Amino acid sequence: DAKTTQPNSMESNEEEPVHLPCNHSTISGTDYIHWYRQLPSQGPEYVIHGLTSNVNNRMASLAIAEDRKSSTLILHRATLRDAAVYYCILSFGNEKLTFGTGTRLTIIP
C-alpha cells in the first residue's frame, strides 16, 4: 500500500479553521484519498474522501494538490468535539484500510 505521512500532533483554537496536512508522494493514479478520525474511546469514523477534485461535505473539506502528492483536510470551524486522531489513508480499491498513526488534533477552548 502507498504510504502517507502526517504530523504526529497539531493544536488549534476552538472556532477557528484547522488544516490537517497529508503527504502521499507515491500515490498511484487509482488511489483514493480517505480521511477517517477516531474520537477518544470510539471506533474510527469516516470523514471524507476524494480522487482528484476538491470535495466538501457537512463535516469537512478535502483539498487535493494538483499532482496528488499531498492533500489537506480542512475543518472550517473547530469545536471541542473535533478533538481526535485523524487518519489519512490511501485506498487501492480493496476493502482493507491500512491505518497509520495519524495526527492527534487538540482543540484549545
Place this chain on the structure above:
Amino acid sequence: EPEVTQTPSHQVTQMGQEVILRCVPISNHLYFYWYRQILGQKVEFLVSFYNNEISEKSEIFDDQFSVERPDGSNFTLKIRSTKLEDSAMYFCASSEDRGKNSPLHFGNGTRLTVT
C-alpha cells in the same frame, strides 16, 4: 443515522477460553469487516467478509479466528482459544459497496481483556 452496533462493550475472559464478539452491521450493507486495536497501537485489519465468505484476511487472522453471519443481521468474530495478546479493542465495520467509493462505518468496539 443508521449505525453499526457491537456487543458486549467489554468482555473479560480467561486465557484458553472461547469468545464470540457480536456485531449488527447497517441493514443494507453488504460488506463486513473486523479490525482490532491493541492499546496504544494502530488500528489493524483482520478480515473482510462478503456473500457469506471471507474475501480477504490478514496474517493476524489465523486458525484461532473465525467469522460468521449466522442470520440476516448479525456478524460475529470467534476466537477459539484466547491468548493474552488477543487483548484489544475489536471494531466491526460495514460498507454498502466494495472499493474506493464506499466508506466504512465502524462500531464503537468491544474491549476484550484476556487474563
